[in-house]
Amino acid sequence: MTLHDTVHRVTQRVIANSRATRSGYLELMQREADNRPDRSSVSCSNLAHAYAGALEDQEALKANRGPNIGIVSAYNDMLSAHQPYGRYPERLKIYAREVGATAQVAGGTPAMCDGVTQGETGMELSLFSRDVIALSTGVALSHAMYDGVLTLGICDKIVPGLLIGALRFGHLPCIFVPSGPMPSGIPNKEKQRVRQLYAEGKVGRAELLESELGSYHSPGTCTFYGTANSNQMMMELMGLHIPGAAFIQPGTKLRQALDREAVHRVAAIGQDGEDYRPLARCVDEKAIVNAAVGLLATGGSTNHAIHIPAMARAAGIVFDWNDLAELSSAVPLLAHVYPNGAGDVNQFHAAGGMGYVIGELLEAGLAHRDVLTVGADDLSGYALEPGLDRDALVWRNPGPSGDRAMLRPVSDPFQPDGGMRLLQGNLGRACFKSSSVARDRWTIEAPCRVFDTQRQVAEAFKAGELDRDVVAVVRFQGPRANGMPELHKLTPPLGVLQDRGYRVALITDGRMSGASGKVPAAIHCTPEALGGGPLARLRDGDVVRICAESGEISTQADLDAREPAPEPAPEAGTGRELFAMFRNFADSAEKGGSAMLATAGL
Numbered sequence: 001m002t003l004h005d006t007v008h009r010v011t012q013r014v015i016a017n018s019r020a021t022r023s024g025y026l027e028l029m030q031r032e033a034d035n036r037p038d039r040s041s042v043s044c045s046n047l048a049h050a051y052a053g054a055l056e057d058q059e060a061l062k063a064n065r066g067p068n069i070g071i072v073s074a075y076n077d078m079l080s081a082h083q084p085y086g087r088y089p090e091r092l093k094i095y096a097r098e099v100g101a102t103a104q105v106a107g108g109t110p111a112m113c114d115g116v117t118q119g120e121t122g123m124e125l126s127l128f129s130r131d132v133i134a135l136s137t138g139v140a141l142s143h144a145m146y147d148g149v150l151t152l153g154i155c156d157k158i159v160p161g162l163l164i165g166a167l168r169f170g171h172l173p174c175i176f177v178p179s180g181p182m183p184s185g186i187p188n189k190e191k192q193r194v195r196q197l198y199a200e201g202k203v204g205r206a207e208l209l210e211s212e213l214g215s216y217h218s219p220g221t222c223t224f225y226g227t228a229n230s231n232q233m234m235m236e237l238m239g240l241h242i243p244g245a246a247f248i249q250p251g252t253k254l255r256q257a258l259d260r261e262a263v264h265r266v267a268a269i270g271q272d273g274e275d276y277r278p279l280a281r282c283v284d285e286k287a288i289v290n291a292a293v294g295l296l297a298t299g300g301s302t303n304h305a306i307h308i309p310a311m312a313r314a315a316g317i318v319f320d321w322n323d324l325a326e327l328s329s330a331v332p333l334l335a336h337v338y339p340n341g342a343g344d345v346n347q348f349h350a351a352g353g354m355g356y357v358i359g360e361l362l363e364a365g366l367a368h369r370d371v372l373t374v375g376a377d378d379l380s381g382y383a384l385e386p387g388l389d390r391d392a393l394v395w396r397n398p399g400p401s402g403d404r405a406m407l408r409p410v411s412d413p414f415q416p417d418g419g420m421r422l423l424q425g426n427l428g429r430a431c432f433k434s435s436s437v438a439r440d441r442w443t444i445e446a447p448c449r450v451f452d453t454q455r456q457v458a459e460a461f462k463a464g465e466l467d468r469d470v471v472a473v474v475r476f477q478g479p480r481a482n483g484m485p486e487l488h489k490l491t492p493p494l495g496v497l498q499d500r501g502y503r504v505a506l507i508t509d510g511r512m513s514g515a516s517g518k519v520p521a522a523i524h525c526t527p528e529a530l531g532g533g534p535l536a537r538l539r540d541g542d543v544v545r546i547c548a549e550s551g552e553i554s555t556q557a558d559l560d561a562r563e564p565a566p567e568p569a570p571e572a573g574t575g576r577e578l579f580a581m582f583r584n585f586a587d588s589a590e591k592g593g594s595a596m597l598a599t600a601g602l
Contacts, residue, residue, distance in 0.1 A: 025316025107140025137165025170280030182220025239373025296418025310592025477510025478528025
């Protein structure tokens with residue numbers, strides 16, 4: 001099919017805007033490839049250090065018999081999605097030996113769980129953990145011992161961090177290896193109902209905890225369509241998974257077969273083989289556009305309005321919210337996965353999942369087919385679903401949607417656009433996820449109530465001070481203020497106010513999560529309040545207008561005539577003081593909110 005005009009236009013603009021930086025990046029990667037040391041010429045002392053712990057693979061490494069694969073793992077067993085990775089290295093090493101390769105754990109990265117830190121001070125480390133993960137990945141791969149990379153990570157900042165770090169070693173092939181979602185728990189609507197009852201004081205902590213444990217109950221990714229599962233969707237659209245690997249549950253034969261294929265494949269696409277597929281060439285302008293298209297078509301996490309620009313920068317590509325918004329105008333919403341719909345990612349996968357979505361996008365000319373992938377000739381290989389035939393891995397056409405309440409074709413979408421809108425006005429630039437908000441609430445105009453913390457909002461709600469039409473403004477939550485935490489704990493009280501019949505909205509320079517729900521929210525507002533951004537000049541009672549129809553975020557108050565509110569002092573404790581350099585040097589949310597990329601000149 002002919003590429004859609006809007007997708008073509010945005011892609012060409014991204015290519016033009018990236019010409020100098022992309023060229024510089026590719027030249028660096030070519031130099032890295034040319035200068036990659038032949039291990040047989042490396043100092044024997046160096047090699048002895050690297051081989052000393054290899055045990056069963058020591059003889060193969062000494063003989064330099066085949067490619068050596070570096071495993072970068074974000075394993076811990078506090079994060080349910082990453083708990084399965086604990087035993088992965090020993091299995092991956094066995095799979096490597098099957099094809100004459102070796103594998104070593106190159107290093108580990110941190111992996112925090114945003115679900116555990118929601119509403120807690122640790123959340124202020126969350127966004128910058130992405131930079132730490134990228135740096136940790138760089139350290140892991142700096143030993144010049146590897147011919148390919150397997151990255152083990154799934155959640156929130158972890159996949160973007162792994163990709164950013166791996167892209168600086170983009171002369172190597174790299175495959176992302178997911179571990180899959182946990183089995184479905186209680187219905188998501190029931191979980192949401194109990195949360196709101198708790199916010200209203202109608203049930204206690206025991207009932208709330210029992211409900212939450214019914215949802216988050218075993219190893220695997222949380223099953224709602226938040227940032228973690230949006231990451232997996234994007235790795236499919238970028239061709240960095242083995243096709244169809246995203247949503248296969250842990251511990252199954254199919255999961256193990258896909259893991260095995262990932263090892264065999266990364267060993268086959270290295271520089272010394274006949275099918276060289278370096279990460280730098282896989283992640284190009286078209287792959288970044290495909291990631292954005294997939295995000296829009298599936299109603300994915302708003303966090304990726306920050307992560308996609310950051311990942312793109314690491315590959316020398318310039319991508320901003322104008323590009324995302326223009327793509328959103330053309331890409332229809334094909335999936336209704338919780339919190340946008342009732343079903344979870346297991347139901348999404350059962351209905352046709354990523355194979356169905358990618359097939360629909362390709363058929364409609366909404367995604368680039370001609371991209372270099374790690375697991376197929378082009379992206380059409382990802383329009384299939386994996387299965388087993390007598391223990392052999394096979395791929396099949398997923399056929400039509402198995403559940404029209406979950407997945408629809410391009411010809412009959414849930415809504416005609418991708419539901420990620422850019423708002424602009426005298427309050428700055430912000431993102432609005434319209435795919436999760438009823439259309440009659442796309443426009444809210446009401447007096448605002450200004451807060452500097454989530455806690456203040458909760459206190460005002462409990463005191464009954466918000467029982468009216470109101471726009472809650474939560475400021476000093478940007479990257480430079482406090483690390484741009486997710487403000488997901490705002491959703492239940494604001495949802496209660498909305499259910500009571502009030503016209504309610506949120507404006508913040510902080511983030512909501514991939515689980516942000518039904519309340520209209522202008523998020524990631526930039527410039528942020530710290531440093532004199534417009535939100536710092538708002539006052540209680542100013543009438544504020546949010547309109548996703550016209551793309552407006554504004555007030556009639558004379559902001560220029562006011563001094564900005566006093567800036568809060570930096571907080572200490574929970575390690576936040578260690579992240580001062582990240583806050584001081586972070587750039588805007590639209591650029592990715594990264595101190596590391598900003599100071600590197602990327």
